[in-house]
Amino acid sequence: MAGLHDKLHKNPILFAILATVVVLIGTIVTMLYPMLRPEMHPKLENLKPYTALQLAGRDIYQREGCFYCHTQTVRPLKTEVMRYGEYSKAGEFAYDHPFLWGSKRTGPDLARIGGKYPDAWHYRHLENPRAFFKESNMPSYAFLKERKLDPQEVERHMKALGFPYTKEEIEALKDKTEMDALVAYLQVIGTAVKKKEEAIEAKVMEEKNPLVGDKEAIKRGKELFEKNCMVCHGDDGKGGIGPSLQDNVWLGKEGDISDGKLFSIISDGTQAGMPPFGKQIDKNGIWSIVSYIRTLQKK
Amino acid sequence: MDEYRYDYQTVKGFIYSSIFWGVVGILIGLWISIQMWHPNANLPPYFTFGRLRVVHTNGLAFGLGVGAIFGIFYYITMRLCRRPLLFPKLARFQLYLFNAAIALSALSLLAGYTQSLEYAELEWPFDIGVVILWVMFAVNIFGTILKRKEEQMYISLWYIIATVIAVAVLYIINNLSIPAGLLKSYHLFAGVNSANVQWWYGHNAVGFVFTTPILAMFYYFLPKSTGLPIYSHRLSIIAFWSLVFAYLWTGAHHLVYTPLPDWIQTLGIVFTMFLIAPSWGSVVNGYYTVGQDWDKAKNSYLTKFFILGITFYGLQTVQGPTQGLRIVSQLIHYTDWVPGHVHMGTMGWVTMTVAASIYYIIPKIYNTEIYSVKIANTHFWLVLIGQLIFSITMWITGIQQGALQKAVNPDGSLKYTMVEIIAKNYPFWEMRTLGGLIFAIGMLFFVYNIYMTARKARA
Numbered sequence: 001m002a003g004l005h006d007k008l009h010k011n012p013i014l015f016a017i018l019a020t021v022v023v024l025i026g027t028i029v030t031m032l033y034p035m036l037r038p039e040m041h042p043k044l045e046n047l048k049p050y051t052a053l054q055l056a057g058r059d060i061y062q063r064e065g066c067f068y069c070h071t072q073t074v075r076p077l078k079t080e081v082m083r084y085g086e087y088s089k090a091g092e093f094a095y096d097h098p099f100l101w102g103s104k105r106t107g108p109d110l111a112r113i114g115g116k117y118p119d120a121w122h123y124r125h126l127e128n129p130r131a132f133f134k135e136s137n138m139p140s141y142a143f144l145k146e147r148k149l150d151p152q153e154v155e156r157h158m159k160a161l162g163f164p165y166t167k168e169e170i171e172a173l174k175d176k177t178e179m180d181a182l183v184a185y186l187q188v189i190g191t192a193v194k195k196k197e198e199a200i201e202a203k204v205m206e207e208k209n210p211l212v213g214d215k216e217a218i219k220r221g222k223e224l225f226e227k228n229c230m231v232c233h234g235d236d237g238k239g240g241i242g243p244s245l246q247d248n249v250w251l252g253k254e255g256d257i258s259d260g261k262l263f264s265i266i267s268d269g270t271q272a273g274m275p276p277f278g279k280q281i282d283k284n285g286i287w288s289i290v291s292y293i294r295t296l297q298k299k
Numbered sequence: 300m301d302e303y304r305y306d307y308q309t310v311k312g313f314i315y316s317s318i319f320w321g322v323v324g325i326l327i328g329l330w331i332s333i334q335m336w337h338p339n340a341n342l343p344p345y346f347t348f349g350r351l352r353v354v355h356t357n358g359l360a361f362g363l364g365v366g367a368i369f370g371i372f373y374y375i376t377m378r379l380c381r382r383p384l385l386f387p388k389l390a391r392f393q394l395y396l397f398n399a400a401i402a403l404s405a406l407s408l409l410a411g412y413t414q415s416l417e418y419a420e421l422e423w424p425f426d427i428g429v430v431i432l433w434v435m436f437a438v439n440i441f442g443t444i445l446k447r448k449e450e451q452m453y454i455s456l457w458y459i460i461a462t463v464i465a466v467a468v469l470y471i472i473n474n475l476s477i478p479a480g481l482l483k484s485y486h487l488f489a490g491v492n493s494a495n496v497q498w499w500y501g502h503n504a505v506g507f508v509f510t511t512p513i514l515a516m517f518y519y520f521l522p523k524s525t526g527l528p529i530y531s532h533r534l535s536i537i538a539f540w541s542l543v544f545a546y547l548w549t550g551a552h553h554l555v556y557t558p559l560p561d562w563i564q565t566l567g568i569v570f571t572m573f574l575i576a577p578s579w580g581s582v583v584n585g586y587y588t589v590g591q592d593w594d595k596a597k598n599s600y601l602t603k604f605f606i607l608g609i610t611f612y613g614l615q616t617v618q619g620p621t622q623g624l625r626i627v628s629q630l631i632h633y634t635d636w637v638p639g640h641v642h643m644g645t646m647g648w649v650t651m652t653v654a655a656s657i658y659y660i661i662p663k664i665y666n667t668e669i670y671s672v673k674i675a676n677t678h679f680w681l682v683l684i685g686q687l688i689f690s691i692t693m694w695i696t697g698i699q700q701g702a703l704q705k706a707v708n709p710d711g712s713l714k715y716t717m718v719e720i721i722a723k724n725y726p727f728w729e730m731r732t733l734g735g736l737i738f739a740i741g742m743l744f745f746v747y748n749i750y751m752t753a754r755k756a757r758a
Contacts (some may be wrong), residue, residue, distance in 0.1 A: 005536050009452040012444045012460065019461045019543060023468060026547030026570070030563055031472075031499040039560050040492045059483075063411035065349025071633055075556035079705045082713055090558035093490030097477070098416055101494055101557060105633035105700075106335070108717040130338070135722035137334070139341035139348060153480065160479035227716065282712040 044091035047192040049163040050185075052170055056154045057185025060144065060178050061100065069106035069138070072099075072189065082279040085112035086193050097161060107138060114191040118273035120241045121232065122183045132231040144179040205260040205267070211287045212259070212294070221292025224285050228277060237296045242274065246296050262290045305377050306387045307664045312394045313370025314657055318746055320362025320401055321650075325739050327355040332735050336728040345409050353408050353420050359645065360418060360508060361429075362401045367653045368462070368512045369397065369436060374660055375455050375519050376440055380447030386439050393435045400428045412482040416497050418504045419473050423484045426474040433470070437463045454535050458515035461543045465507040473500035491558055499550035506546040509649050510612075514581055516656045517609060521588060524601040524659055530587035538580025545574050552623035555632060571623040578616030585609040600672045604655035604679060611647030611686075615640070630705070635724070636697025639690045646686035646738055654678070654745050661749055665756030674748045681741025688734030696727035 008015050034040050050058060061067070074080055076087040088111050093099055117125075124131065127145065129138040151173040158165045211217035225237070237245030257265075266286050269276035277286070334340045334348045341347045373390060377383055384390050404425050413420040421429065440463055444456060473496055476484035488496045518535065522528055529535060551559060551567025589596040589606060596602045618640055621627055631637065662669050669675060703723065706714040 009457065010450055012441070012452060012456075015452065015457065016441070016460050016464060019457075020464050020468075022540065022544045023461070023465045023547055025544065026549075027468065027499065030548050030551065030566060031496060034495060034560065034563055035488075035492055040495065041489075042491070062413060062415040064347065065353060065413070065415075067415060068349055068352050073557045075629070077556065077629055077705075079707065079713060083704070083717075088558050090491045090560075093493075093558070096490045096493065098414065098486030098488070098497065099490055099493040100415060101554075103417060103553065103633065104635075104637065107721070133718040133721075135718050135725075137336065137338045137721060139334075139338060139343055141343065143344050157479045157483065157485075160477050161485055227719075278712075280713045280716060282708045282710045285712075 039090070041094065042089075042091035043094035044089065044192045046194075047092060047094055049095045049161075050188070052151075052154050052158055052163075052165050052173060053176060053181050053184045054188050055157055055161070055163065055185075056149050056173065056176075056178075057181035057183070058100075059154075059157065060182045061185055064141065066110075067100045067102040068104060069102075071102040071105045071109045072111045073101045074109055074111045080109075084109050085190075085195065088190075089193060092190065092192050095161075095163070107136075110186070110189055112190045112193075114187050114189040115195075116275050117232075118241060119183050119187065121273075122186055123179060124241065126179060126182065141179070141182075144182060145177050147178040149173045149176050149178060149181055204258065205263040207260065209259040209263070209287050209290055211284070211291045214288075214291060217284075217288040217291045218295055220285065221288035221290070224281060224289050225292050228281065229289070237293060245293055259287075259290050259294075262293065263287065266290070306373065306384045306390060309384070309387065309390045309394055310370045310374045310660065311664060312391075313366055313373070313397070314660065316394065316398050316401075317363050317366030317370060317653075318657070318749065320358055320366055322742065322746060323405075324355055324358035324363055325735075325742060327351055327358060329732065329735050329739055331355055332728070332732040336725050336732070344411075350409055350411060353413060354405050356418065357408060357420060358401070358405060360504070361404070363653075364508050364512075364649065366397065366401075367657070368508070369393070371516055371653070371656050371660065372436075372440065372459050372462075372512065375515065376443050376459060379449060379453050379456055379519070380443050381449045382443065382447060384439050385442035385446055389435055390439050393432060393439075396428070396435075397432055400425065400432060404428075407482065414474070414476065414484060414486065416473060416486065417501050419470070419497070419500060422482045423474070423476055423478055424482065426470070430467075430471065433463075433467055437467065453519070454529065454532075454539070455515040455519040457539050458511045458518070461539075462507050462511045462515065465503065465511070465543070465547075469500050469503050469507065473497060491560075494554055494557065495551065495559055495563065498553040499547070502550040502553060503546055505644070506549075509644060510546075511543070513608075513612075513649050513652050516652055517581070517585065517605060520601070520652075520656045520659050521585060521605045524599045524605070524655070525589060525596040526599075527588055527591050527596060530584050530591060534580050534584050538577045538584065541580070542574070542577035545570050545577065549574060549623075552620075552628075555623065555625055555628040568623045568625070571620045575616055575620050579613060582609050582613035582616075600669075600675055601655045601658055604651050604658070607679075607683065608648050608651035608655065611643055611651065615644045615648060618643070630701040631697050634697035634700040635693045635727070636701070639693025639697060642686065642693070643690045646682065646689065650682065650742075654682075654742075657749065661752055662756075665753060667752065667756040670748050670751035670755055674744050678741050678744040678748065681744065682738050683741075685734050685736070685738025685741055688737065689731055690734075692727050692730040692734060696724055699723065699727075 008018065073088040074084045074086065081087055126141045128140055128142065129136040151170045154173055155170045232240055232242035233245055234240040239247065263286055265274060266289060267276060267278035330340065331348055331351050373384060404421050407422060407425060408420060412422045414422060440459060444452070475487040477487055478484045486493050518529060548570035549567050551563045552571045555564055555568070585606065589602060622631060622640065658669060658675060700720060703715045703720045708714050
C-alpha cells in the first residue's frame with residue numbers, strides 16, 4: 001500500500017487517472033446506472049404535460065425562488081399525510097425539468113396545493129400574505145399582477161420542452177398576467193394523484209351537536225373560526241372568498257343546513273373549493289365552530 | 300530562495316477578490332436573515348428572500364470559496380512544486396475573468412435568471428464561463444505539477460488534484476440542460492432523475508468545494524504555521540482515498556423519504572455513515588500533529604484557528620451522517636436545523652481555515668509580520684461566538700419545527716397549523732441575526748487586519 005503510494009505520488013498522471021476512476025465508481029453506481037433503469041422514469045397514467053399558461057407559471061415559480069421556502073414532496077409519514085394529503089409518487093414528476101422538491105420548508109409544502117383553494121384565494125394571498133395570516137413571513141408578490149406574459153417567449157419554452165400546444169393557447173397568453181400564470185401552475189401541482197374521493201361527497205354527520213349553545217364551546221369556536229375560517233369567510237362570517245355565513249340565500253335555498261351537514265362540510269370540504277379541516281381540527285373543535293356559526297346566523 | 304519569481308500578484312489578486320465577495324455575501328446573508336423575521340425587509344421584485352438567498356449562497360461558495368481556492372491553491376502549488384506557475388499570464392487573465400463572472404452572475408441571479416438547482420443556479424451562458432475558468436485553472440495546476448522541481452507530491456497536492464477533477468465532472472454533468480433562450484434553460488433530466496443528479500452534484504459540491512480544498516489548505520498550513528510535521532503519513536493516505544471514493548455515493552441522503560427509489564436512499568445513507576471514518580482520519584491527524592509538541596504549536600496564533608476549524612469539521616462530519624439516518628431525517632429534514640448544520644461547516648470549518656491560511660500567506664508575500672495578533676485573536680473569538688449562536692439557535696428551532704409539525708391532539712388530529720409553527724420561530728430567527736452580526740463584525744476585524752498588514756508592508 002505505502003509502496004504503491006510512493007510510486008503514485010511521484011507520478012501525477014497516474015495519480016490523476018486513479019483519482020478519476022475512484023470518483024467515477026460512486027457516480028456510476030448511484031447516478032448513471034439508475035438513470036438507465038425504468039424506475040427512474042415513471043409516469044402516472046393521468047399525468048399531463050404543462051399547458052402554456054401553467055409552464056409560464058412554473059417559470060415564475062422558479063424565477064422567484066419559491067422552492068427555497070416551499071417543498072413539493074409529501075413524505076410517507078403519518079402526520080405529513082394528515083397535513084398535506086397523499087404522499088408524493090415518483091410518477092408525478094415526469095414533466096418536471098428540473099424537479100422542484102426543495103430542501104427547506106419555511107412555509108408549507110405545496111405538493112398538494114392544486115385545487116385545495118379557489119383561485120381567488122391565491123390571488124389575494126400572493127398579493128398580501130399577511131392579510132390572511134398575520135404571522136406569515138412570506139414576501140408580497142403583488143407586482144406579478146402588473147406584468148404581462150410574453151407569448152413568444154412562452155412558446156419558445158414549450159418548444160424546448162416538446163410540450164404540445166395550440167396557436168390559440170399561445171395567442172390567449174397576451175392578455176394574461178404573471179399572476180394568472182402562477183396561479184394556474186399552483187392549481188395543477190399534484191393533481192395527477194387522485195384525491196381520496198369518499199370524503200368529498202359530504203356524508204352528513206349523524207350525531208347531534210353535543211355543544212349547542214355551550215358558552216365555552218362558542219368561545220373556542222370563535223377562536224378556531226378566526227384562525228382557520230376568517231381568511232375566506234370574513235369577519236363574523238360576513239363573506240369574502242367563501243360565501244357569507246350570515247346570508248339567508250346560502251342558508252335558505254334547500255332549507256336550513258343541519259348541524260350535521262355543517263360538520264361534514266368543515267370536516268371533509270367541498271368540491272366548490274372549501275378545504276377539509278377534519279385532520280387539523282378535532283371533533284369537539286368542529287362542533288364548537290358549528291355552535292359559533294349558529295350564533296352568527298341568529299343576528 | 301527566490302531565484303525564481305513566484306506569481307504572488309495573482310495569488311494576492313484572488314485572495315483580495317475572495318475577501319471582497321465574502322464581505323458582500325455575508326452582508327446579504329445578514330439581510331436575508333432579517334427577512335425571515337421582518338418580512339418588510341423584502342423589496343420586490345429584485346430583493347426578495349427567494350432571489351437574495353441564491354446570491355448569498357453562490358456569492359460565498361463561488362466568490363469567497365472558489366476565489367480563495369484559486370488563490371491559495373496557486374500559492375500552495377508553487378511552493379510545493381518549487382517553481383512559478385507554468386502559465387502566469389493565463390492565471391492573471393483568469394483573475395479578471397473570475398471577477399467579471401462573479402459580478403455578472405450575481406446580477407443575473409437578482410434578475411431572476413436561475414436553473415433552480417441548488418448551488419448550480421447559474422444559467423447556461425454563465426456555466427460555460429465557469430467551465431472556461433475551471434479549465435484555465437486545471438491547465439495551470441496540472442502544468443505546474445508536471446513541470447515541478449520537487450519529486451514528491453505532498454498531501455495537499457493530492458487533494459488539489461482530486462478537487463480539480465471532481466468539480467469538473469460534477470459541474471458539467473449537473474448543468475447539462477436544454478437551452479430555451481439566451482438566459483433560460485431546462486434541466487436535461489426530469490423528475491426523480493433530475494433530483495438524483497442534482498443531489499449527487501449538490502452534496503459533492505460540499506465535498507469538493509468545502510471539504511477537499513480546505514483539507515489541502517489544512518495539511519499545508521498547519522505544519523507551516525506550527526513547525527510540526529503531519530503526524531501520520533499512512534493515515535493521510537488512507538483518509539484521502541477513502542474520502543474521495545465514498546463521497547460520490549452519498550448524495551441521496553438529501554432525498555430521504557422522497558419518491559427516489561429506496562435502494563438509492565439506503566445506499567446513500569450507508570456510505571454517509573462510512574464517511575465518518577476518513578473525515579475523522581484527518582481530524583485525528585490534525586490533533587496528533589499539534590499533540591507532538593504542544594508547547595511549540597501554541598506559539599503560533601494560527602494554531603487555534605486550525606484546531607478549532609478541524610474540530611468543527613469533525614463535529615460536522617458526525618452531525619451530517621447522523622442527519623442522514625431515516626429516524627433523524629424525518630424530524631429535522633426541511634427544518635432550520637439544516638441551515639444550522641451548513642453554517643457550522645461554512646462559518647466554523649471553511650471560513651476559519653481559509654482566514655488562517657490567508658493570515659499565513661499575506662505576511663509571507665509582503666515579507667513582513669501580521670499587523671496585529673491581538674486583532675486576529677479578537678476576530679477569532681467573534682467568529683467563534685457568532686457561529687455558535689447561529690448554529691445552536693437553528694438546531695433548537697429546527698427540532699421545535701419538526702416536533703410541532705408532528706404534534707397531535709389526544710384524538711389524533713394535528714395540533715398546530717403551519718402558521719402557528721412559523722409564529723414560534725420568530726425569536727430564534729432574531730437570535731440567528733444576532734449571531735450572524737457578531738460573525739460579520741469578526742470578519743471585519745479580519746479584513747482590517749489584512750488591509751493594515753498590506754499597508755504596513757507597502758509603506
